[in-house]
Amino acid sequence: MKMERLVEIAQKFPKKLSRRKLLGGAATAAVAIIQTAKGQTIQKGLSENLIGDDPTKKFGKPAGEVGSRSPFVKSVKKPSDISSRSPLQDFYGIITPSDLHFERHHAGVPAIDPSKHELLIHGLVEKPLIFTVTDLKRFPSVSRIAFLECSGNFRGGKENLTPQEICGLTSQSEWTGVKLSTLFNEVGVKPNATWFLAEGGDAAVLTRSIPVKKGWDDAIIAYAQNGEPLRPEQGFPVRLFLPGWEGNTGVKWLRRLELSDAPYYTREETSKYTEPIKDGKYRIFSFDIDARSIITFPSYPQKVEKGWIEIRGLAWSGRGKVVRVEVSTDAGKNWKIAQLNEPVLDKAHIQFRHLWQWKGEETEILSRVTDETGYTQPTLKQLFEARGSEGGYHMNPITAWQVKKDGGVLFKPETFR
Incomplete structure (x- = not known):
């Protein structure tokens, strides 16, 4: 600690402290002893009215029923009438808080009572069955970390x-539930069943046609997220979760699956x-989510200072694992391989980082990802x-950020005409 800082701290204390004041306030006073760099000792009394916001001088809040964030953390979603976006720039690690x-x-x-909710599986099956939420939880459970993304996740201009505003309609969680293949075996899916209809229990009665092959592969009937029951906005009490596929196919508040030999061409998959x-x-x-990446630091409205900067971001692909992320710090003229933080999971957000020495020049920084199929994230053009x-x-274009000479960072909309 610098001497100037020690003097600044010492000046906040009273110039004199009489023996009477010290003894009289003994029950509510503390003694601060600060050892300076030169070995000098500054000793001052701290009376109760000087405690202020010092957390070491007063009791904190008692234990509560549900944890809460610090009042100094301001991360929030950006809601509209039909959606809300995750603050990607505020996250650490790869798991999105529920x-x-x-x-x-x-x-x-919708507000759904789990004790009254049921899932019907019928159509081209040997034995149509109705499952309660309790029934579903009796089957062997699986958990996997995977991202979810809305297919309309792009803003620019x-x-x-x-x-958050550019592509905040993606998040990642640990999803827990029963494999759909387990339930398919239970009802006996007939060989000629190639599609199934998934129907939600909300006021829209959202329906989507899904290939049976995906159901046999990695589909989950999820009832938990990040170690707790699904949140209502994520489909409580049960939802369909299809790793790597566009979010609207993961029908929430799931109440019915009907097996057939053709897609249904429902309202939601034709008008939208x-x-x-x-x-x-x-x-x-167009089910699969294409590979995408975005730099989350530095980004708007953050500012940077000259020197070494760790560029950080997220990358993902609905077709498998991310194998490479490249970063450019000169507007795309040259690209360097970024480091991928473990774990690098299948159909999951991964973190990347790259050290960059910024010398104060105006430039643009970009990232692009390549997945295990060989697909590389394109430009908008x-x-x-x-x-x-x-x-x-x-829409999964490369996202560029302008770094100004004063350290300010702005989104760089791509011009392609």
Whole structure:
């Protein structure tokens, strides 16, 4: 500790402290002894009215029923009528706190009594069955860490956008439940069943057609998230969770699965989640989330200082593991391999980092990811050229940040015309 700082602290204490005051306030006073760098000792009394906000001089809050964040932590979601976005720039590690997990719903969040909720599986099966929530919890459980992302997770156009505003419709949790394949075995799925309809119990009665192959693969009927029951906005008491697939297919408040030999072409998968592409065609059932990355530090509205900076961010792919993240600190002219933090999981957010010495020049920093299929995250221009259309779903362009000479950071919208 510097001498100047010690003097500053000492000056906050009374100049004189009489023996009477010291003894009279003994029950509510403490003695601070500060050893200076030169071996000098400063001893002063701390009376009760000088305690102020010093947490070592007064009792804290008692234990509570539910934990809470520090009042100094201001992380919140950004809600709208139908969704709320996770503050990606505020996170450490790869698990999203349950109460900061993004939301997307079509008719609000229903309040469902788990003791009355049931899941019906019928259609092309040998033995149609109804499962209560208690029934589902009797089966062998599985847990896996995986991301969830809305297929409409992209915003651009303005410089004053945060990672939360650009792509905050993605989050990651540990999901616990029963494998859908276990329930398929229980009801006896017939060989000619190739699709199933998943139906939610909200006011929208959201329905999506899902290939049976995905159900046999890694689908989960989830009832827990991050070690606790699902939050209502995440589908309490049970939801369908499809690792790596667009979020709307993971039907929440799940109440029915119907097996069939063809897709259902429901309202939600024809009026929505379908988009025009080249040659007058439309793309439907584009389930997989494409590989994507974003730098979360530094980003708007953060500021940086000259010197060594650890660039940090998130990367993910719905088609498997991330194998490489590259970072450019000169507007894409040169790229360097970033370090991937463990664990690097399948269909999961991973953290990357890269050390950069900033000398005060104005520049742009970017990241791009490659997954185990060999797919590399494109620019916005490359994305539009490949699809033959502008906008739509599954937008995963490289995100650039402008670093100004004063250390300010702004989003750099891509120009492609």
